[in-house]
Amino acid sequence: MTNQVLEMAAKKAKERDHYFDNAKFILIFLVVFGHLLQTFVAEYASVRILYIYIYTFHMPAFILISGYFAKGFRKKGYLMKTIKKLILPYLIFQLIYSIFYYFLLGKDSLSLKLLDPEWSLWFLLSLCFWNIMLFLFTRFSAKKAIILSLVLGLTAGYFDIIGSYLSLSRTFVFFPFFLVGFFMTKEHFQFLQTRATKIIGLVVMLLLLCFILANPELNEDWFLGSKPYDNFVDVKSLGLLIRMVVYGISFLSVFAFFTFVPKRRLFFTKWGKNTLVRILATWLFYKNFP
Numbered sequence: 001m002t003n004q005v006l007e008m009a010a011k012k013a014k015e016r017d018h019y020f021d022n023a024k025f026i027l028i029f030l031v032v033f034g035h036l037l038q039t040f041v042a043e044y045a046s047v048r049i050l051y052i053y054i055y056t057f058h059m060p061a062f063i064l065i066s067g068y069f070a071k072g073f074r075k076k077g078y079l080m081k082t083i084k085k086l087i088l089p090y091l092i093f094q095l096i097y098s099i100f101y102y103f104l105l106g107k108d109s110l111s112l113k114l115l116d117p118e119w120s121l122w123f124l125l126s127l128c129f130w131n132i133m134l135f136l137f138t139r140f141s142a143k144k145a146i147i148l149s150l151v152l153g154l155t156a157g158y159f160d161i162i163g164s165y166l167s168l169s170r171t172f173v174f175f176p177f178f179l180v181g182f183f184m185t186k187e188h189f190q191f192l193q194t195r196a197t198k199i200i201g202l203v204v205m206l207l208l209l210c211f212i213l214a215n216p217e218l219n220e221d222w223f224l225g226s227k228p229y230d231n232f233v234d235v236k237s238l239g240l241l242i243r244m245v246v247y248g249i250s251f252l253s254v255f256a257f258f259t260f261v262p263k264r265r266l267f268f269t270k271w272g273k274n275t276l277v278r279i280l281a282t283w284l285f286y287k288n289f290p
Contacts, residue, residue, distance in 0.1 A: 017186075018264060018265045019193070019262075019263045020065065020068075022261050022262050022263075022266060022268070022269055022272055023258065023272070024062075024065065024272040025268045026268075027058055027062045027065070031058055031059075034051060034054045034055060038051065045216070048220075049212055049213065052223070053208065053212055053253070055220055055223045056223055056249050056250050056253040057250060057253035057256070057257050059123075059223075060174065060250045060251070061177075061254045061257050063130075063177040063178050064180055064181035064254060066178060066181065067177065067178035067179060068184055070134060070178070071182065073131055073134050073135070074135075079131060082131050083128055086124045086128045087124070087128060089124060090117070090121055090124040090125060090128075093118070093124075094113070094114060094117070094118060097121075098113075115165060116164060117164065122164070122226070123167075123170075125166065125167040126171040126174065129171045130171065130178045133175065134182065137149065138182075142183040145179055146179055146180060150247065153172050153173045153174070153176055154243055154247075156172035156228075157169075157173075157228050157229040157239050158229060158236050159228060162228060169225060169228065170225045170226050173225030174225055176247070177250070177251075180251075189258065192258045192259050193259070193261075193263060198260065200259070201255065201256040201258075201259030202256070202259075205253075205256045208249060208252065219232060222242060222246045223246060229243075
């Protein structure tokens with residue numbers, strides 16, 4: 001009996017797709033690494049370039065993978081289970097922040113802002129909304145749904161009230177990546193692993209780096225998706241055009257990233273086997289409590 005269990009476990013491990021485990025680990029590493037770089041961005045131009053490039057794809061790619069693994073959203077109990085896994089950590093970390101601000105930063109009173117996520121907690125709230133939004137957007141074809149999500153993300157920047165409250169701005173701005181991931185199949189990712197796409201991915205990476213070098217005034221906050229157009233430009237229509245460019249840059253950058261994710265099992269693959277929620281817990285700890 002023991003031998004059968006071991007054989008089944010070995011077979012399951014063999015069948016597991018290491019590609020996604022590797023991608024998850026690399027992305028969470030880049031999230032933490034990007035947070036560390038933030039300290040040196042203002043002082044070193046080279047660090048700022050690396051920082052901006054990482055931010056063009058690390059969160060969009062993480063969100064895209066989240067969408068890819070949300071295909072079972074219609075299964076009985078899936079949505080409630082997902083909401084519990086996301087909202088409980090959200091509430092816990094919100095409480096920790098409140099206590100932290102009260103005792104260590106000398107706040108006058110202890111207040112818990114449940115609807116205004118602190119720092120990286122926006123992702124938990126947005127991920128919850130994205131799963132719910134699938135019930136509406138999957139009524140359309142993939143093409144129409146993605147176009148509608150892009151229109152929603154572009155339109156959100158026109159309204160000043162759409163900001164950090166309930167993480168609405170990031171929810172709308174990053175939803176196209178989640179939706180694209182949802183509609184992607186394993187064959188799409190296999191296509192990204194071919195020799196030809198790797199060459200194209202390398203060219204895209206070099207071109208994006210050249211673009212960042214050629215635009216030293218580029219504001220990295222555009223890639224955060226957390227603020228309306230008024231925070232960046234005086235003319236909102238210009239903000240819409242810039243966000244369109246940002247979308248293009250991020251999608252190209254995400255494409256380039258996935259072409260270079262290794263397929264075979266590596267020393268860090270085992271750390272990427274955790275569920276996205278468990279990985280998020282690690283991210284929240286290292287990003288917000290260094």
